[in-house]
Amino acid sequence: MRNTSLCRCAYKKLGSKPPHFLIDVMAISRLIIENFRNLAAVDLEFDHGFNFLVGDNGSGKTSLLESLFYLGHGRSFKSTVTTRIIRYDQPHFILHGQIREQRHQWSVGLQKLRKEGNTIVKINGEDGNKISDLAHLLPMQIITPDGLNLLNGGPAYRRAFLDWGLFHHQPEFHAAWSGLNRLLKQRNAALQQNYDYAALKIWDMELAKLAHQVSRWRADYAEALRTEIEKTCRLFLPETEISIGFYQGWEKDRDYAQLLEHNFERDKAIGYTVSGPQKADFRFRANNLPVEDVLSRGQLKLLMCALRLAQGEHLMQQKNRHCIFLIDDFASELDENKRQLLAERLRNSQSQVFVTAITPSHLRQMQPEKSQIFKVDKGTIKPLEN
Numbered sequence: 001m002r003n004t005s006l007c008r009c010a011y012k013k014l015g016s017k018p019p020h021f022l023i024d025v026m027a028i029s030r031l032i033i034e035n036f037r038n039l040a041a042v043d044l045e046f047d048h049g050f051n052f053l054v055g056d057n058g059s060g061k062t063s064l065l066e067s068l069f070y071l072g073h074g075r076s077f078k079s080t081v082t083t084r085i086i087r088y089d090q091p092h093f094i095l096h097g098q099i100r101e102q103r104h105q106w107s108v109g110l111q112k113l114r115k116e117g118n119t120i121v122k123i124n125g126e127d128g129n130k131i132s133d134l135a136h137l138l139p140m141q142i143i144t145p146d147g148l149n150l151l152n153g154g155p156a157y158r159r160a161f162l163d164w165g166l167f168h169h170q171p172e173f174h175a176a177w178s179g180l181n182r183l184l185k186q187r188n189a190a191l192q193q194n195y196d197y198a199a200l201k202i203w204d205m206e207l208a209k210l211a212h213q214v215s216r217w218r219a220d221y222a223e224a225l226r227t228e229i230e231k232t233c234r235l236f237l238p239e240t241e242i243s244i245g246f247y248q249g250w251e252k253d254r255d256y257a258q259l260l261e262h263n264f265e266r267d268k269a270i271g272y273t274v275s276g277p278q279k280a281d282f283r284f285r286a287n288n289l290p291v292e293d294v295l296s297r298g299q300l301k302l303l304m305c306a307l308r309l310a311q312g313e314h315l316m317q318q319k320n321r322h323c324i325f326l327i328d329d330f331a332s333e334l335d336e337n338k339r340q341l342l343a344e345r346l347r348n349s350q351s352q353v354f355v356t357a358i359t360p361s362h363l364r365q366m367q368p369e370k371s372q373i374f375k376v377d378k379g380t381i382k383p384l385e386n
């Protein structure tokens with residue numbers, strides 16, 4: 001519970017700042033970077049519509065998207081080892097962002113030291129904030145060429161997709177989800193200690209309560225998202241029938257506490273809890289076959305984009321909050337026509353969008369009303385006149 005109430009509290013407090021200006025979408029208006037990958041010192045003001053980053057391979061385009069993602073998640077989408085992200089031979093990296101949304105402004109800072117593992121997060125100059133506070137402020141969707149694991153990777157990627165939505169839609173989700181993971185870990189440790197079931201039962205009752213709650217939220221959210229996903233798929237993949245199903249991780253309508261008791265001896269023999277919300281999946285099929293068997297890479301990319309756009313759109317409709325879209329290597333795998341479709345859907349989302357490309361010609365289809373182009377060259381980034 002502590003986490004969520006802290007988040008809400010921080011959010012409320014920050015939200016009561018006096019108005020300085022008025023913009024209708026949530027946007028990162030300025031970003032200062034120190035020693036993040038090959039970006040030694042960067043200070044940029046962004047458009048709250050489209051921001052294009054153009055430059056050669058290895059110039060620093062993905063690194064800039066990675067720094068934005070890091071500011072919103074406290075982790076990278078590329079490396080799990082944070083020390084690799086700090087610029088070679090430097091003791092730390094620092095990110096500082098200014099966020100604007102309607103009448104509010106937040107100043108957020110994140111620092112990571114090479115020596116100590118802790119991440120220091122500041123919001124409006126105050127210490128003691130958590131990464132989840134930043135994540136609440138900055139809903140983001142990332143689309144990268146590696147992002148196809150959402151479709152052809154394991155269920156963990158799709159659970160993370162659903163849980164991202166619940167984190168932003170359901171204020172009590174984060175605490176329930178953390179509690180569930182803690183109890184599962186404890187249970188798995190206990191299974192290896194040769195306890196008999198009576199010793200576990202009391203934990204299992206609590207675990208089952210959280211499992212049912214989290215699964216109900218996931219199922220409802222998956223269902224709510226279905227319409228939005230189907231709408232986008234009809235536009236992006238009109239020739240293919242995409243079907244969607246949610247699996248909660250154990251047999252539908254079966255009481256989870258009873259199942260845990262029933263499976264105890266098997267779980268003990270294997271050494272971990274085999275069924276449960278930790279096995280949930282959000283499954284996609286194309287023409288009733290596994291998507292990765294039917295769709296080309298370009299079509300998989302479009303489906304992945306459709307999922308991420310639909311999720312952003314749903315957040316907008318339900319919570320009146322805009323996502324920030326980070327799109328790495330926009331042009332890869334997509335023909336002219338498909339680029340056009342994706343560009344149009346992004347324009348309609350009216351969100352702040354960051355797009356990387358190797359040459360400006362790859363961005364021809366975008367043509368947004370409001371945009372800023374940046375030239376990225378060996379770790380320096382400069383705005384170009386439009």
Ligand SMILES: Nc1ncnc2c1ncn2[C@@H]1O[C@H](COP(=O)(O)OP(=O)(O)O)[C@@H](O)[C@H]1O
Nearest residue numbers: 037038057058059060061062063084086087088
């Ligand atoms: N920790 C680091 N310190 C300094 N440079 C790094 C670090 N990690 C990666 N790089 C370099 O940063 C450069 C930029 O990479 P990247 O942002 O992926 O380029 P782009 O997306 O423009 O092709 C690469 O040349 C890479 O070798």
Ligand SMILES: [Mg+2]
Nearest residue numbers: 061062063328
């Ligand atoms: Mg790149």
